[in-house]
Amino acid sequence: MTKKPKPNFLEVLRILRKYQVEFIVVGGVCAVLHGAPISTFDLDLVHSRAPNNIDRLMVALKTLDAHYRGRGTRKMRPGVSHLSSPGHQLLMTKAGPLDLLGVIGKTSGYNELLEHTIQLEVGRGLPIRLLDLETLIKVKEETARDRDKAILPILRRTLEEKSKT
Amino acid sequence: MRTNESPKARELEDPLIEQQPTHSQDGVDLTLIRWMLSLTAAERLQMLQENVWSILELRGDEKTEA
Secondary structure (H helix, E strand, O other): OEEOOOOOHHHHHHHHHHOOOOEEEEHHHHHHHOOOOOOOOOEEEEEOOOHHHHHHHHHHHHHOOOEEOOOOOOOOOOOHHHHHOOOEEEEEEOOEEEEEEOOEOOOEOHHHHHHHEEEEEEEOOEEEEEEOHHHHHHHHHHHOOHHHHHHHHHHHHHHHHHHHO | OOOOOOHHHHHHHOOOOOOOOOEOOOOOEHHHHHHHHOOOHHHHHHHHHHHHHHHHHHHOOOOEEO
């Protein structure tokens, strides 16, 4: 029996930044950073699949002790081929669940999403890049999963309220 | 004393009394959104983090796994 990892979004972001991994925060944490009053247990990121970024990501994931979730007691770790694919790698780390997404929505990867991002600082000296709220809404509309549909009204009203401030 | 003033007159005088709706037509609590927007990004992340820890603690999930 091992102690369950306590989710720590800031810690994961710090380690990824430390190794200069290029990524975009999407999903629930992105929504919260934009001001949406929702909750989430995992950190969703779209990472650059450029070979040198994958190399840096592999080092960061080792530091985070990242392995696939729900694969029993044996720790299966993502390899270069997994991280280079457009697929979704659902991982557990020493700082909680981390989902690395090759593409989101219809077929949007890091390079396509980059122009739809903003940068902000979430901790002392910790700038991160996240999807802008308009694009997050669009991606969730494209995905159209039940859980995405459920939070869409909150995201749309958050966008409206933001535009008033 | 302001007892003879109409509510509308008080609202015009007092900027703290706002006539903003508390919910949208699709049922979203706008007061929570306004409160979140009053926080910095770092504060929002901190709040999410603390919420997650509280929920896990309430569920007794933070103990051990096989």
